[in-house]
Amino acid sequence: MGNIKIHGLRKEKRKFFFVLLRLAEMGAYQRSIKVSTFLLAEKIGLSQQTASRYLLDLQRLGWIERSITRNGGLIRITEAGRSVLREVFSRLSVILESKIPSSLMFEGVVFSGLGEGSYYVTREAYRRQFIEKLGFDPYPGTLNVKLLSEHDVKARAELDNYPAIEIEGFKDKDRTYGPVRCFRALINNEAEGAVVCALRSHYNSSVIEIISPFYLRGKLKLNDGSRVRVEVFPNIPSKKGET
Amino acid sequence: MGNIKIHGLRKEKRKFFFVLLRLAEMGAYQRSIKVSTFLLAEKIGLSQQTASRYLLDLQRLGWIERSITRNGGLIRITEAGRSVLREVFSRLSVILESKIPSSLMFEGVVFSGLGEGSYYVTREAYRRQFIEKLGFDPYPGTLNVKLLSEHDVKARAELDNYPAIEIEGFKDKDRTYGPVRCFRALINNEAEGAVVCALRSHYNSSVIEIISPFYLRGKLKLNDGSRVRVEVFPNIPSKKGET
């Protein structure tokens, strides 16, 4: 979730991305092109020897195909190589084209509430929706985090502007329960969960409440006063079709 | 033209691009975010010390702004930094979204024609259009290049499918002169010019004819039999609005 290592190739991507981009610009994205190591060296501003090694490495990685003749080899980018370029492109698209940041980082301190969290989370009508829309059955309780700095409080307020996973309100015979907005989150870079924002919260915006399939105080060894880092992903949608 | 060093920062871009991308994904593209060197280190998979140096370097480059407090600095990407990301994005767009390659590379051998090139280039109605649409007054003569390999001939044939800078045909009292398709080109990675493709050419598709503001045989020290490299840019439009 945001951090999972799909990439056992981080280092390689960093090293070879711009060379691959150059080759693509020379036409190797769609066709075979004739490139000598000397020509490539010129284009990337490095030596012929380095260009040669780069091509060998790219070949070993399976990002290009190559057939060497005596006056410069024929090169074309493979599907694997194309997907490297596409991946960077789509990461940039998200950043440049969407107004919604891919994640927001919060820092705060754990504190104990009065158990209201637990009460609400265990209401069956809420619980059913958490399971359906978030994909997990929440531990019966919330982790309350007090935001300390100005900066965090401002960022928290911004969350209100982003599209959330919406949990509908309901009534029972005694009272009404308001709608809740959720955002997927990662706590201490380790445990998945969600930030829940009740529209009529008993807390002000310097507090965030977190639910999770795990008992977070146990899993992350937290006590009152522990510092936690919460990364919120406003872009990750709910499991089942939601706006 | 394709190769001009707008970038005195090639090396820096290669080195810092992915770090900048990471920071952007963490939200620094639009807002200030709180990032400790330790957190950044985690995200990029390198040590805290390296992350610290990266941030210092990015700051010196003017790609980020930074204010250090005692629990992690506040960081935001500057306009200069954003433009680095946008540049890579647009280079990728060109490759991924257009069917037209940004350049095609040809290799061949210089040979002498019978002077017809010179005759056509100096027709006033052609010359006027070259000046208007290509932005240069061509040397009165063409450089003929014989393509030797199968691969080059195929690539030459592909040019017919790409949108060219169109030079209109005309009539004088004696005869008609056909339309001509031009593509901007770089000869031996050094001299600007254009490849001209007459629709009714006296040559077959294993030859390309080049015009240039320069006397290329002189400028590039070419003789009959010299090998030349011609890079053709099918995407660079004419000076004045042309389809």
Place this chain on the structure above:
DNA sequence: ATTACTACTCACCGAGTAA
């Protein structure tokens, strides 16, 4: 807790050169 210095290691780049 932070940031960032110094010192050290190792990987990378390029000169020379063989094939």
Place this chain on the structure above:
DNA sequence: TTTACTCGGTGAGTAGTAA
């Protein structure tokens, strides 16, 4: 002509640590 090897210098990344 090419490609790509070896090898030596340089610069990038990390451990230790001060502030």
